[in-house]
Amino acid sequence: MSPSTRQFLTGVRDGLPFHIVIWPFAAIFGAIAAQAGLNVAQVMGFSVLMIAGSAQLTALQLMTEQAPTVIVILTALAVNLRAGMYSASITPHLGKAPLLTRAFAAYLLYDQPFALSSVKFEEEPELSLSEKLGYFFGVAIPIGLGWYAMTLFGALLGDRMPSDIGLEFAVPITFLAVIAPLLKSLAHLASAVTAMVLALVLDVLPFGTGLLVAACVALFVGAGVETWVEKRKARR
C-alpha cells in the first residue's frame, strides 16, 4: 500500500464520526427542498454543485419567501464566504498540486475536510504533498458521496421525513469537537474565545458578515498572542 493510499484510508476513518451528522442533514435538506416544490433534479443540483449545507438552506429559505433571484444568490454566497479563508489556509499545503487536482480539492473544500486536514497537517508537517492530498480526499469524498445519496433519499421521501430532530444543534457540536483538541496553547484558546464572543456580539450584522469579522479578528488575536508568548520565552 502506498503512503498516499494509507493516508486516504486514514482520512476515510477520521471522517466517519461526521457521517452521523451529515446524513440526516442532507436528508432533511432534500425533504425540505422537495416540500418547497423543487423537483428531484433541482434538489440534487443544489447538493451536487454546492456541497454547502448552510448556504443551501439559506437559498431555499429565501426562494420560499419569493426573494429576487439576485438577492438569493448573493446572500447564499455570503453565507459561504468563510470558504475563502479555508482556501487561503490550505494553499500552503496543497498549492503545489497540479491545477486540475487543486480545482477538484476546491470543489470539495467544505467545512469538515478543511477542518480535519488543517489539524492533521499542523500535527504532521512532514507529510508529503501526495500524502496530504490523499488524506484530504479521504475525508472529503466519502462524506460528499453521503451528502449526495442522502439528499436524494430525503427528496424522494419528501413529507414523510421528520424535520425537527435537533439537528441544527448537532452540526455546531461537531465543530466544537474538532477544535477542542487544538486548544492546547494560550494562543489557540485566546483565538477561539475571541471568535465565539465576537460572533455572538456581531450576530446582528446581515448575511453572516459578523462571522467573518469575528473570525478575522480571532486570527490576529491568535497570531498576536503567539508572538507575545515567544517574546516572553526569549527574554527568560
Next chain:
Amino acid sequence: MIEADSGEIWAIIICLGIGTFLIRFSFLGLVGDRPLPGWALRLLRYTPVAVLPAVASPMIFGSGEHAAEPLRLVCAALTVIVGIWTRSVLWAIVAGLGLFFGLGAILQLS
C-alpha cells in the same frame, strides 16, 4: 412554496454552484505554489480555531427558539471538555451528541 419558474430556479442553482466553487478555488487557484510571507502563514494557522467557533457560537448561544437551553449548553461544554481531555474528535462527538439525544429522549418521555 417556491413560485419561481424552472428557468429561474436553475439559474440560481448554477450561479450558486459556480460562485461557491470560485470562493473555494480563490487562493488555491491564484496563489498556488507561490510562497506566502511568514506573517500570513502565522495568521492562517489559526483559521480552523477562529472560524469554527465563530460558526458554532450563534447556533449554541444565539437567537432562535432553542437559544441557550441549559441542555444544549451542558452538551456543548461536555463536548469541549471531553475533546480537550481525550484529544479525540470522535469521543468528543460521541459524548456531546450522546448526551444531547439521550437526555433529549428521556426529557421528552417524562
